[in-house]
Amino acid sequence: MRDNNNTREEERLKEQPQAPKSLKLIDSCLRLTVVPLSVATIWLTVTNQQSNPDYGKLDYNSIMGLKYMVGVSAISAIYALLSTISSWVTCLVSKTWLLFVPDQVLAYLMTTSVAGATEIVYLLNKGDTIVTWSEMCSSYPHFCSKLTIALVLHVFVLFSFLFLSVISAYRAFSPFDPPCNSQTTTTA
Template structure:
């Protein structure tokens, strides 16, 4: 077998392996996004002294619920597109996987800030910590954030897989011979 035919066979096998890895990561992201969404969307706690708190009371938590829903929907649709061959464009997945990963980073950061303020408070703004009064609410928020970050890791890995898939189709730039002059 010639070098070019062998190279084509290896490239085809690599593409299939990365396709399976990509589909597996998309499948893994679905229950993580769904669990994060469910835990946060059902998160509420009442306190006799201070009243009731729900996820919808805090914009950062609402944002994460929206992004978890978008990530979940994207995962399902991208699996369907990949399996049905509706979108046979690696660039689509490359860009979409990045966008979803970036959105998940921003929503995770927003929730981390809310959790930090709930645990530590902010003396300059005269905010006291709230987790001692709403412990179950804070604990469920932590669980939801952990699930969200696990889904984010799936999307980061997906981004790397889609990057490899897109850029493996291009040849590396050739190294010029530095012993020749520029004008030669």
């Protein structure tokens, strides 16, 4: 019986280091995936322009929400690259907290950016009759299709940061024990 308990304990200790390594690999892969996706989003958005003889030229500078999307994409690409490098540096003592807070902030920034860009794409495709904003994609089809692709890539970056925020939260809080139930039942 005693040997069986020792064997189980040894197996548990052997399994423990493997989980953080696989988690670290998933974390690094997600961070490295963010970089090309963000750069592609920036490139597609910034180079997106189309002229129409009736309505003129439309480019990303014409729409403020696209500038916000480009800014958030640039921040996320730079942060993802730097955090990937820093996650492999072992001399940082409390690096779980150094990654936890920015991961959470970037997940929220990406959420707002995707929401804003989605509204822009929707308005370009459908318009808004209440404020007399007509749809523009029939006049600028190339612009709309390229912007839709950029938005899809931006959504993938959002999902990456959502997963990264969960991973960093797990890493930051897993060393702590859950709170114990302070209520004890006593019988009289």
